Amino acid sequence: MRLLIAVCVMWIGLATSNADSSQRLQKMEQIMKDLTKQLVTQQFYVEERIRSDGDSGIKQVRRISTGTDTYNSETTSAVHSHPNYKDVIGFGEVNVVLNGVEFRTRHNDYSLVMPSHHANAYHVTEKIPYPQVPPSVLAKSTVPEQIAEMKEYFRAFRLQNYTIRNYGNFFKPVLCYLEGNWEWNTNHLHEPFHSETHHLDAESYDALVDKVRLNSYTGMSDQHQNVAYLPKKIMDIDENGNPRYAQWNYRILCNPLNHVDLKVFKPIDDIAFRMSRKYNMSTYTRTDEARFTVAAEPHRATFNQREGYGMFEDKAYARGVLDNLMHQVPGANNYRGGQQDTEFNETALYADLGHERRENTARYHREYRLHHGMQFNQRGFSDNNLWVAQTHQNRVASITLRSCKTVGTLKTNCTSTTEKFTYAIPLEIIYLNPLHSWNPYKLEMKNETMVAENGRTGDAHNAHLAYNGISPSQFYQTPSEFFGNTAGQEVGVLDPSGSIHRVMASGIQTILPNIPGVGVVRQRWPIYPLHREGDSVGKEADALLEMMNHMSSMSTLYQAPTVQGKHDTVKPDLQFRLNPSQTDPPGPHDHEFFVSASDWEDLINKNVMVRVQTSPSEGSQEESHSHYLELALDRHTHKPVINKCDEQNHHCWDGHREFEEVTYPLF
Template sequence: MKLFILVCVLGLSLAANPRLQKMEEMLNDLTRQLVSQQFYVEERIRSDGDSGIKQVRRLSAGTDSFNSETTSAIHSHPNYKDVIGFGEVNAVLNGVEFRTRHNDYSLEMPSLHKANYHLTEKIPYPQVPPSVTAKHTVPEQIAEMKEYFRAFRLQNSTIRNYKPYFKPVLCYMEGNWEWDTKHLHEPFHSETHHLDAMDYDNLADKVRLMSYTGMNDLHEDLAFLPKKIMDIDSNGKPRYAQWIYRILCNPIHSDVPLKVFKPIDDVAFRVTRKYNMSTYSRTEEARFTVAASANQAEFDEHEGYGKFEDRAYAKGLLDSLMHGVPGANNYRGGQHDTEFNHTALVAGEGRDRPENTARYHREYKLHHGMQINQRGFSDSNLWMAQNHQNKVASVILRSCKTVGTLKTNCTSTTEKFSYAIPLEIIYLNPLHSWNPYNLDMKNESEVTENGRKGDSHNANLAYKGISTLHFYQTPVEFFGNVPGQDVGVLDPKGAIHRVMASGIQTILPKIPGVGEVRQRWPIYPLHREGDSVGKEADALLEMLNHMSSMSPIFQEPATQGKHETVQPDLHFRLTSSHMNPLDRHDHEFFVPATDWEQLLKNDVWVHVLTAPTEGENQESHSHSLQIRLDKHTHKPIIQKCDDQNGKCWDGHTDFEQVTFHEF
């Protein structure tokens, strides 16, 4: 008891100690300085560029800087039912820079019925057209289904009414600050990846170690997600906030014609591959922008996308599409922004109507005029949505009126926002639902039991049905019997059927009588595009690509003379392999045209490195190949693969050339 009284007295003495009070004030000032320092870092990033993708993981290098990866992060996992391939990226959202894990996100949207924080639900796939299911034989169904794909590729509803069966969805990356900085949770679902840590502090420690050593996480399950002091409470105690992000999709309830997509030039990639714009726009690496309005684009049936006149605009089609995307309140939550006694109104309208700021928007107007205001100081890609979720960290503005030495009429304003950028528009199609052989959907262990690996000639090795991880149900004849991409699956009666993957792909294999159909249209913005230097570079690129029409802009006219035309790199793909413990997969590689010519004329070997595979359950890997002519057949063959003669360690023995076809 005496000890307790002594401690209390000592505590009171310390509380009254002016030196201790001074130290508390200094600690409070230092905490506020940390808040200001973090804000300074974010402001510096905001001034460096727009919200958008900044970097992707480097996998290769070369004699020039543009020989390494640029900004393409998308890839395909068509063998999965619900996986959309998207790799690791450095991204910026409203000045917050972070690095993601390998994403491979699922086809999910915010909850339609509840406003629970981060509650989602699956997006349904389009149904099979009744005119297809009405056919009595599989060949007849194939022929009818092709007509729908031909109508979609040509955007011609007179061939078939394709619009109800080719449904566009807008997929986006969203980020916000959370109050919970301890309990790690997955902000969005992925079939293949997850954050590999016990809590956020453990995640930060792992990322620091990886950055310090330069190592890459084998499973690509780490992410750099910053933490900061968000606020200081009335007792001077700091409140910490954790940055999180997620990737979701939003169904678009109207048709988005293909003519609104304009290819964005990636001259670094084109120079590396020696591609012209026509070829580049048909690669998986191509990136697009959305026209200001559907009426702006002049439809070109041969090209498969519109021709555009570049122009500035305040509000366009992409704004309308993003406004259909809800923030953290989900679809059921509406909200109005009334900060500083001004209500944010819908931009671009003559009448004054409050903006539903719970949906993503980047422009608004105030009641005192028609001028459209943009969110942010100078960020063309900053879409924001307000919310009232308790878990979302807020910025609180406290203000008082001072009368003499007293503060009166104190008020506080609390704001909660999340931020987003569009990633891509995906056209879901009937192949995801079409199952003409009535193959059973089973669990994974049943499909691959007893070492089954999809052999199309042996009933004991064919897949026993399909699963979400072995999603093969499209008849191989639909794609014209593509070598190495089909598997064998048993129907309920035990008959083998040759089928191909039915999941989401960037570009579908060529369909006989139809051509190649692009399913995924990447539209994500880049961080550098908001930099003044980036704008100058893009303008210069536009001048160089259109020297004739831009000739009045040049200070001196460009000279015309004889020049040699560079030939594009040759594109090849290794034949598929599914040697244990790996699943079925392939690789692609490129050979410069000059090297290929030397190989054919002078019988020299060519060294290439394949791109890392994105197979089913194996880790990403690549191969080092030596290619030369066979002395007997004079056909190019694999001489060595990873220092092994004639064959790769995982079973690849041959390769085939990939050609690009018109849409």
């Protein structure tokens, strides 16, 4: 503001003495409008700068430790467990980037809630129900018999084996995600989502910013981790030149899924964490810090029963399992709200060639198509993790574009387009299990005060100190005999008759304690993306890490030999080119595509169909396009052919029918 005043004073001083005061005032107002517009542009520049630095994803977590090497401090995991709570999912403070907006959360510890199925009001939610106890468990007459039967369900889930028990209805996956958006600013602070343990500790957004500024200036941290940095910006300027402010906010929700096999998860190496703990990969995957990637195609993944996760080849893909899962998640319109994105006479279509329908842009997606399958567009310029959802909620800040076209020499037609979007990234998939509902000792749910009254501490061997029932924050109902070594984890709880029982926490955990005869069962599968993964240097580092971890099999990629003797080596992808098309439009052009060596071998030897996306053709925005090919063996010649192109039989709409391998012979 001082800068604006100084500019105005300087302008007045330079004004001629006979200038009309009204005219000067109008010019001053115009200067103020221009400066405000420039401020909007500067804010946009900051976001664009962040967008070019990397993808949407987690950037940092709170530092707890340090060391002689950089990797001795925390990396990116904020996952932890509060199993004594009935409805708390442990997730700490994180720095996050969503579509170029960088912010810092409070300590999250979110609850198991989903958008409302019944109302489309802004941020209305409802609880996610837990799975029921299998009837075959309840049919057992004694607790030891129930324990034995319940273990069989966990063994079936752990081994992904339905022949042991049909566990599908009792281990239900939910996808939990972080959502953020700009809201029209009222300065009235409201909690973005419920947490049993944390809340934003401020009376207004301005007061919240002041607390964060003080903490940053002094290096202090909020004792209860109840502050967050949520930026504010000028979103728009009205017709009178007044700025309209928008406040950034976020929340964490979950969405129930129908079925997700464990084979689609594969660990992502966190070499910094492994180095700091000296862990091998097997040990690393049994920690809270482990992070996983999701397979592109589930039918190409296999389940490793020993390790408890999937094995599949890393590959580029156009649309995969994660896209299908995220598309089940609604934005701010909730489940009942649908919407279509129509801009400049173009309607966004569903990004799957097998479904010729308009995209429900109120669900989270990161790609769409136009021109009835000719062109696929990605949301964002270079953000792999930009899932967006359109909304009509009044609270969500909008942006308006006015576009004018001159018709002939006299008439100008102008149209306005106003858009509202929210953004999201996946955090984790959690498998809810029957332990949340199984209460074989019929322990009574009470309030926290009653459970711990008269100094009760949950002593497992003293009825006078055992908990008097259970509560949402003292949620202990699983018999300790269900698990193996329970030293220091079991508590004593009185049933309604006054008998003491040794029980374990039954809330959500990242990894359950060892179950004899079953082993270790992971309940939470973190899949959150990282901001740095979109940086070109980060991509190089990840590629180098992969080469170092598999030095023998990737020795052919090194410029100098790294190992001696015979060994299997990675084979390069095969490059192909569609025979040129002369169809006009779009005009003469061709496409290239790549197939991994393993996929090609499966096609040749097992007739396993291969699906690939071609490179885009060169040309104008209207003419540029890609194709989605399905390759198979010809039934007569047994040679690879195009089985489908863009879900059409044998040839593409623009005339491509055959392809040839591209080779680079040595001279």
